[in-house]
Amino acid sequence: MSAHRVSAATGVIRAAMEQGHTAAEELAAALEVAQLLQDPDTAARTAALQEQVLRRHAAAEVTGQLVLGLGRDITAFKARIAELESAPTVIYRAEHPEIGLVLGTYATQDAACKHCEAMLGRRDSEHLLITWVPDDGDPLPPVELCVGDDVVRTGYLVTPLEIDASYDEEADE
Incomplete structure (x- = not known):
């Protein structure tokens, strides 16, 4: 005999009797609902x-x-x-337009500037101070590589180019 099962059955029967159920069938039904008539x-x-x-x-x-x-x-x-x-997307062209040299196009301005600086380093390594000077008159200004304390122009430019995402028939040609 399991004291736990007897105690559980007693509680179910007491609750059923407090609700007014006194017939054996009603008490047995309450035990079944509580799943106490099943084997363990x-x-x-x-x-x-x-x-x-x-x-x-x-x-x-x-x-x-x-x-x-x-x-x-x-x-x-x-x-x-x-x-x-x-x-629109912006890419950056590294170039030396005065001599017709296009170095490449890049996703970032920094990458294009590095290419120009590398080209300058091959040609003119004695200049230590490198400065990029923007052209202030443009909404997407190109920047020019300058060197030295006197800000000497080198001719190397990084030019932003705006690329449309799709063709627009209505746009000016």
């Missing part, structure tokens, strides 16, 4: 299954929240991608 193995398996169902339900709820969050993130990312795709 069946009751343990039932409780384990109920626990699994609760855990899976909680996991599904968390998964649902994650999916909703990911959906919001994807929507925001798509909007940002569309914004970036429609924006």
